[in-house]
Amino acid sequence: MAPQDQSQPDPSFTAHAPPVIRVRGLVTRFGAQVVHDGLDLDVRKGEVLGVVGGSGTGKSVLLKEILGLMHPAEGRIELLGRDTAGLPEAERVALQARTGVLFQNGALFSSMTVAENVMVPLKEHTDLPPALSAEIARVKIGMAGLPPNAGAKFPSELSGGMIKRAGLARALALDPEILFLDEPTAGLDPIGAAAFDQLIHNLQRSLGLTVFMVTHDLDSLTSICDRIAVLVDKKVRVGTLDQLLQDPHPWIHEYFHGPRGRAARHAEA
Numbered sequence: 262m263a264p265q266d267q268s269q270p271d272p273s274f275t276a277h278a279p280p281v282i283r284v285r286g287l288v289t290r291f292g293a294q295v296v297h298d299g300l301d302l303d304v305r306k307g308e309v310l311g312v313v314g315g316s317g318t319g320k321s322v323l324l325k326e327i328l329g330l331m332h333p334a335e336g337r338i339e340l341l342g343r344d345t346a347g348l349p350e351a352e353r354v355a356l357q358a359r360t361g362v363l364f365q366n367g368a369l370f371s372s373m374t375v376a377e378n379v380m381v382p383l384k385e386h387t388d389l390p391p392a393l394s395a396e397i398a399r400v401k402i403g404m405a406g407l408p409p410n411a412g413a414k415f416p417s418e419l420s421g422g423m424i425k426r427a428g429l430a431r432a433l434a435l436d437p438e439i440l441f442l443d444e445p446t447a448g449l450d451p452i453g454a455a456a457f458d459q460l461i462h463n464l465q466r467s468l469g470l471t472v473f474m475v476t477h478d479l480d481s482l483t484s485i486c487d488r489i490a491v492l493v494d495k496k497v498r499v500g501t502l503d504q505l506l507q508d509p510h511p512w513i514h515e516y517f518h519g520p521r522g523r524a525a526r527h528a529e530a
């Protein structure tokens with residue numbers, strides 16, 4: 262058997278891990294528009310799952326429903342073993358503290374410094390003294406690959422890539438078990454995007470995170486995702502890249518075998 266390249270995702274690593282997110286029979290409607298219709302999905306502990314699909318197929322809505330920010334019309338969502346519907350407020354907040362989210366634009370508070378932004382979840386969810394919170398923020402800012410002086414800067418003073426890293430530092434503030442990323446490399450140049458992918462990969466491996474990543478970036482899919490979930494026909498089809506390359510569904514075939522898909526795979530080869 263050929264030796265495995267350790268820098269590449271190893272799907273067998275997570276193949277038997279229990280799901281940390283379990284979605285069953287999800288139906289999402291906006292008026293007459295049906296976005297998801299009987300969608301099932303398991304996200305395994307310790308995997309990086311890339312979520313792709315055409316525009317408007319409901320990737321962001323799925324992310325928000327898993328986070329409890331939107332509610333489906335039907336179906337069941339379990340997050341870290343808890344049914345998210347009808348959770349008492351204290352339990353919902355406790356569950357929220359076990360997840361970290363990086364929204365597409367970083368979603369930083371513009372009137373706060375980076376360090377203050379990173380401290381927001383610590384203030385919301387812990388009673389840590391300010392000096393300890395500041396020290397944790399300093400560590401997370403470093404983990405996100407920002408220089409120490411970035412903590413004192415305001416979001417308006419940062420580049421797009423630095424804003425993503427600051428948002429990532431905040432998402433890591435509470436040592437989450439699951440990291441949700443919404444288009445993390447959107448708006449970055451290819452070198453910045455590759456560096457961000459590598460950062461996510463390193464953090465995921467060193468911290469044992471589960472990562473749920475909505476993305477359009479074929480390079481991210483081929484380089485750091487263990488499995489890929491494709492939203493098609495109001496449901497989801499999940500597999501490794503190799504499995505999806507064999508999938509005859511027209512959209513999936515075009516996506517992975519079209520010119521951009523081929524280029525991304527060749528870049529990885």
Ligand SMILES: Nc1ncnc2c1ncn2[C@@H]1O[C@H](COP(=O)(O)OP(=O)(O)OP(=O)(O)O)[C@@H](O)[C@H]1O
Binds near residue numbers: 318319321
């Ligand atoms: N609050 C809302 N009210 C009404 N319709 C909505 C709402 N949120 C989303 N939708 C609709 O649901 C569908 C799925 O939206 P969503 O943002 O999840 O798509 P997406 O797959 O993330 O798309 P994109 O890749 O373009 O970001 C879209 O048709 C959108 O217009």
